Amino acid sequence: MERYDLLYRLYEDHEADSLKAYQDLVDLFPPVDSRVALEHWERASDELDRRKSEIRAGFPDGAYAEVAAHATREQAFTALDLHSKHGRGVNVFVLDVDETLRSAGDTDNEIPRETLSLLTEFHEDGVPIVICTGQTLENVKGFMIQGLGSEIVHSGELSIVYEAGTGVFTPGHGADTKHLLYEDLDEGIVSVFDDVRSRVLREAPEELRRGCHLQGNEFNVTMKPNFEIGSEEAIEIIDDALVYELGLLGEAVAEVADADVDPDAAGGFARAFYADSDPEIRDVLEERGSPPEVDPEEVPEALADYFDRIDVAYYEGDAAEIGSLELNKVVGVEAALDVLAVEDPFALVMGDSKSDLRVMEWVAEEGSGIGAAPEHASEDVLEHVRGADELVFGPGRSADMLRTVYALNRLVSLD
Incomplete structure (x- = not known):
């Protein structure tokens, strides 16, 4: 005491x-x-x-x-509680960006100077930083250099896991600087993505071509709205994009799997499979007049084997995305920690989405970190965080968690 x-x-x-x-x-x-x-x-x-x-x-x-x-009084006592429970300080950060480090509603979509200042201080203390995001590498590099400066970004102590785990970029590590994790996938999965990407805009109905654009990903296929994110127009076009992408995915999988399935039926099988696994996708399909017309049990095994390895993600009014379940933020973070030579990590994982939750669950299972989330995070994320260490912060207040960790690390230094 x-x-x-x-x-x-x-x-x-x-x-x-x-x-x-x-x-x-x-x-x-x-x-x-x-x-x-x-x-x-x-x-x-x-x-x-x-x-x-x-x-x-x-x-x-x-x-x-x-x-x-x-640190405020509350942050200091939270830090001491963390010390009593875990007995360790944080030796690496794993940080989501959008709606975590920055919040469009409260910080003009920029990472606050307070957060950047604290990250700089942690960097000076020798704590590596892993930026873990669904964004493209060039986008992340740009705003991290603008915020933290080129010296830190290229210091060899900062890694970028981009496109939710399809690649890892760690400047200052020679041949290990860039890992294209999607190159390790088998040829069939890569062919599915190549097929969908090559057709997704070229064969799209005119309304979709005019209302959407393809995000500049290296591997994932992500359709984004040409309207303000979250607006009625964006919601409608992304709903249509989801239906369209599922059709393309079914056809591409049927081709690669060499399944004797009619192309139109292949799209129906894809809709049935993903509607069964995600109620939100089912709701969109029903609202857009394309409900599953077959029972998920009727999906041919050859197709289901591929679908089991491919993720279809829907973000209302924001994006419809096809990605690999074998490439996720956990895989990317593991690769980043390996390059950064963090052999015994105890990470602060901050994020707001299901992809961030996977990383939080992973560090919890391994006893190698703690999770924190903004109060507007998905319910699954908040349930996990509140059930663990109750590290929830307000919109645009990522610095509050960094201050808590700062206090934790100073208290641990007294041991």
Whole structure:
């Protein structure tokens, strides 16, 4: 109980809120060419040092001063609870981007400066970062360089798992820099994706060609709306895109599997299979007038064997996607950790979707990490996170979790 008592005293006897405000000002002060501004920053820095010195004089280790300067009382006690439960600090981050590090509704779709500043501090402490996203590599590289800077991105301590696990990019590692994980799939699966990708826009009805575009993925086939995401027009066009993609997928699988199935029937088998596995897909098919017309038990085994390895994902008003179930964020993260040489990981996994949940479940099963999610995450994700360590944060507040981990790691350093 000694550390709990020390934390109580730390936050009772010292103005931690104002101390943290000084730390934030020093860390986040924008670079401006102004003597007045520089003098203001220097006064804040001096006051921060003075207040930290007062804490250091009254506590057995300087780590307490850093905890108070970076974490709120609630975050510090959450960190101590995590320490008591897991007995370890976080030694690698696995971070989703959209609606996790950044939230379109609250941060203008940019990663907040507070979050970037904290990630920079963790990087300086030697904690590797794995950015784990469904986005394309070029998109991720662009905004990570803009946010964290080229030096960190190319430091050899940052890895990008892109397109939800189809590839891993880790600058600074020579021949191991880029891993195209989809190249390890068998020829039949690759042929299915090549076939669907080559036909998806070329053979689409005119309304779909005008209303959708193909996201620039290396492997996954992702149709995106040419309308504002989530709008009525986007919902309608993505619903139609899902129906269309399932038809193409059925035909491509029938061709590769060399199944004696009529092309029109092949699409019906695909709709039946995926409607049976995902109620949301079933609802869309019924609403768009293309309900499954066969029982899922009637799907030929040759087709079902392929469908079992292929994921069809539907995101209302956002995307209709075909991906490989053998390529996911877990596979990508494993590859990234291998390149980064993180041999005994204890990760903070932050995310909001089912693909992130797989990583959270994996680290939980392995005893190699903890999961955190925004309060608007999918219900499955929130159920897992609340049942584990209750690490839920508000929209655009990814920094809250990083502050908690900062406090955790400082407390663990006292062991």
